[in-house]
Amino acid sequence: MKKIIVDNLKYRYPSAQELALKGISLEIEKGQFIGVIGPNGAGKSTLCQALVGLVPHFYHGAYGGSVVVGGLEVLKSEISALALKVGLVFQNPFTQVTGAKLTVYDEVAFGLENMGLDRAEMIERIDRALTLLDIYRYKDRNPFDLSGGQMQRLAIASIIAMKPQIIVLDEPTSQLDPQGSEEVFRAVDKLKSEGMTLVMVEHKIEKIAEYADKVALLSGGELVDFDRPIRVFSRPDLERFGVAAPVYTRICRDLKIKDEKTGLYPITLEGAVAAVGSLE
Amino acid sequence: MNSSIVVEDLHFAYNKGEEVLKGISLVFDRRSTAIIGQNGAGKTTFAKLLKGLLKPDSGSISIKGIDTKNTTAAGLSRHIGLIFQNPNDQIFKSNVLDEVMFGPLNIMKEEKRARDLALGALEKVGLVNELEQNPYDLTLSQRKLIAIASVLAMDTEIVIFDEPTIAQDHRGKEMIKGIIRELVGMGKLVLTIMHDMDFVAETFERTIVFSQGQVALDGSTREVFTQEELLKKAGLERPHVTRLGAKLGCSHTFLTAEEFVSFAKKSDHRGG
Ligand SMILES: Nc1ncnc2c1ncn2[C@@H]1O[C@H](COP(=O)(O)OP(=O)(O)OP(=O)(O)O)[C@@H](O)[C@H]1O
Ligand SMILES: Nc1ncnc2c1ncn2[C@@H]1O[C@H](COP(=O)(O)OP(=O)(O)O)[C@@H](O)[C@H]1O
Ligand SMILES: [Mg+2]
Ligand SMILES: [Mg+2]
Numbered sequence: 445m446k447k448i449i450v451d452n453l454k455y456r457y458p459s460a461q462e463l464a465l466k467g468i469s470l471e472i473e474k475g476q477f478i479g480v481i482g483p484n485g486a487g488k489s490t491l492c493q494a495l496v497g498l499v500p501h502f503y504h505g506a507y508g509g510s511v512v513v514g515g516l517e518v519l520k521s522e523i524s525a526l527a528l529k530v531g532l533v534f535q536n537p538f539t540q541v542t543g544a545k546l547t548v549y550d551e552v553a554f555g556l557e558n559m560g561l562d563r564a565e566m567i568e569r570i571d572r573a574l575t576l577l578d579i580y581r582y583k584d585r586n587p588f589d590l591s592g593g594q595m596q597r598l599a600i601a602s603i604i605a606m607k608p609q610i611i612v613l614d615e616p617t618s619q620l621d622p623q624g625s626e627e628v629f630r631a632v633d634k635l636k637s638e639g640m641t642l643v644m645v646e647h648k649i650e651k652i653a654e655y656a657d658k659v660a661l662l663s664g665g666e667l668v669d670f671d672r673p674i675r676v677f678s679r680p681d682l683e684r685f686g687v688a689a690p691v692y693t694r695i696c697r698d699l700k701i702k703d704e705k706t707g708l709y710p711i712t713l714e715g716a717v718a719a720v721g722s723l724e
Numbered sequence: 725m726n727s728s729i730v731v732e733d734l735h736f737a738y739n740k741g742e743e744v745l746k747g748i749s750l751v752f753d754r755r756s757t758a759i760i761g762q763n764g765a766g767k768t769t770f771a772k773l774l775k776g777l778l779k780p781d782s783g784s785i786s787i788k789g790i791d792t793k794n795t796t797a798a799g800l801s802r803h804i805g806l807i808f809q810n811p812n813d814q815i816f817k818s819n820v821l822d823e824v825m826f827g828p829l830n831i832m833k834e835e836k837r838a839r840d841l842a843l844g845a846l847e848k849v850g851l852v853n854e855l856e857q858n859p860y861d862l863t864l865s866q867r868k869l870i871a872i873a874s875v876l877a878m879d880t881e882i883v884i885f886d887e888p889t890i891a892q893d894h895r896g897k898e899m900i901k902g903i904i905r906e907l908v909g910m911g912k913l914v915l916t917i918m919h920d921m922d923f924v925a926e927t928f929e930r931t932i933v934f935s936q937g938q939v940a941l942d943g944s945t946r947e948v949f950t951q952e953e954l955l956k957k958a959g960l961e962r963p964h965v966t967r968l969g970a971k972l973g974c975s976h977t978f979l980t981a982e983e984f985v986s987f988a989k990k991s992d993h994r995g996g
Pocket of ligand 3: 489490
C-alpha cells in the first residue's frame with residue numbers, strides 16, 4: 445500500500461526566484477524507512493514541509509503537481525487534518541517547541557490534546573515517549589532550560605507520542621550524542637516494524653546505509669536517485685552531488701575490495717569486515 | 725608557559741542542589757582541542773562560563789590572567805569568542821552584514837575596519853553574496869555559518885565552537901575543518917564541542933570527555949579513542965574507522981580512513 449505519493453511536485457518560496465523543488469516524483473510504501481540525503485540547499489527540508497502541508501499552506505508561494513499522504517491530498521486538506529496522519533520533527537528543535545507550555549511533560553501532552561484520547565492513554569503515551577528518548581527525568585523542567593540535545597530529544601518524543609501513520613524527521617539527530625543517535629535509529633526501526641512509515645533527512649550517511657530501506661538523493665531541487673542504499677552509495681558520481689559515501693565504502697574503494705556476492709563496494713561496518721577479511 | 729585558560733575546581737548549578745559542573749580543573753594550551761560528551765554533560769554550560777556569560781558558584785576561571793568573576797562578558801569579548809550551539813540565540817540583526825559587523829564595530833568603533841573584518845569572515849564561510857539578506861530568510865546551516873563569521877570577525881585569541889557542524893553537509897564540514905585548522909595555525913586557542921566522532925578524530929590533537937559534569941578522560945585524541953569501555957559509559961562511540969580496525973582484530977587505533985588504507989596496503993604487501 446502506498447503511504448506517500450509525490451507527483452511532479454514543483455514549489456517556489458514567495459521570496460525566492462528559483463524553484464526549491466523542480467518536479468519531484470516518488471512513491472513510498474507503508475512500513476518503509478526512507479533516508480533523504482543531499483547537500484545544503486538541495487530542497488530536503490522543503491520536501492519535508494511539503495509532506496506535512498506547511499508547504500504550501502503555511503509558506504504559500506508557487507505550487508504545482510500533487511502530494512498525497514495517508515490518502516489525503518495535501519493541497520486540498522487542512523493542516524490540522526494532515527497532522528493526524530503525518531508528524532514532522534523540525535530541523536531546529538527550538539522552532540518546534542511551542543513555548544506555550546511550561547514543562548517538558550506538558551509540551552508532549554500539548555500535541556495529544558486534540559486527539560480525543562482518554563487520560564490513561566495520554567499518560568501512558570507521554571511516559572513511554574519520554575522514557576524512549578531518555579528525558580523522563582526532565583519532565584518537570586521548562587523546555588527552554590534543556591540542553592540542545594535534550595531539546596532535540598523532546599522534539600522527537602512529542603511527535604512519536606502522537607503515533608501518526610507517517611513520521612517525517614528533518615535531521616533529528618544533528619545534536620544528539622553518538623549513543624543517542626543510535627537509539628533514535630533503533631527506535632525508527634522498531635516503529636517501522638510496527639507498520640509506521642518514516643522519512644528521515646540525515647547527513648549521518650553510515651547510519652542511513654545501515655538502516656534505510658531506500659535512499660532519496662536530492663540535489664538542486666531535483667530527485668537524482670531513489671533506490672536501495674547499496675545502489676545509491678555505489679554511484680561513482682555521488683560526490684558530485686555533494687554527498688560523501690559511507691567511510692566503509694570509501695575505504696574499500698581505495699583498497700579495491702568489493703563484496704564477492706554483489707560485486708559492489710560494501711556500505712556498512714559488517715559488509716566491510718566481511719570483505720576485508722583480516723589485517724596482518 | 726603562560727596558559728590562556730586555567731580552570732580550577734569549577735562548580736556550577738542552574739538550580740540549587742542540582743550541580744551541573746562538579747569540580748572541573750583544566751589547563752588549555754595551543755593544541756587544537758575537542759570537548760565531547762553525552763547530551764546534558766555540561767559542555768555548553770562550561771563554554772558559557774569560559775565566555776563569562778555565567779559565573780562560577782565556586783572555583784575559578786582565568787582567561788589570559790583575568791579572573792572571570794572580576795569582569796563582565798563584555799570585558800572578555802575582545803579575548804574570547806563563542807559560537808553558540810543555537811544560532812538563533814546569537815543572531816539579532818536583520819541583515820547579514822550588520823550582524824557580522826556588530827562585534828568588531830563594538831570594540832574598535834571604526835566603521836571601515838569593522839566592515840573589512842566582517843567581509844573577510846563572510847568570505848571564509850562562503851556567504852559574501854548574502855550580505856543584504858535577512859538571516860531568518862536563510863536556512864539553518866547558513867545561520868550557523870553567520871554565527872561563525874560573527875566570531876571570526878572579532879579576531880579573538882580564543883575561539884570556542886559549540887557544535888559548529890550542526891546542519892552542515894559534507895562540504896560545509898570540510899570548510900569548518902579548514903577554518904579550525906587555520907585558526908590553530910595562526911596560534912589561536914581553539915576549543916570545539918562536537919558529537920561527530922569522525923570529525924574529532926580527523927581534526928583535533930587533544931580530546932576531553934565530559935561526563936555528568938566531570939572530566940572523564942583527557943589526552944591525545946588517539947589515547948582517548950583507545951578507551952572503548954570508558955567512552956561507552958560516557959554515552960559515546962568510537963569513530964567509524966576505529967571500529968572497523970578493532971573489528972578486524974587490529975591493535976592499532978585508527979583515526980582516519982587514510983591511515984587505515986595505507987596500513988592495509990602495507991600489510992597486504994607483507995602478506996605477499
Ligand atoms: N537554563 C537552564 N536551567 C536549568 N538547567 C539547565 C539550563 N540549561 C541547561 N541545563 C541543564 O544543565 C545540564 C547541562 O547542560 P548543557 O547545555 O551544558 O549540556 P551539553 O553538554 O551542552 O549538552 P548537549 O550535548 O545536549 O548540547 C543539562 O542537564 C541541562 O538540562
Ligand atoms: N523560508 C524560505 N524562504 C525562501 N527560500 C527558502 C526558504 N527556506 C529554504 N529556502 C531555499 O530553498 C532551497 C532549498 O532549501 P532547503 O529545503 O532548506 O534545503 P536543504 O534542507 O536540502 O538544505 C534553498 O535554495 C533555500 O535557500
Ligand atoms: Mg534542511
Ligand atoms: Mg550543548
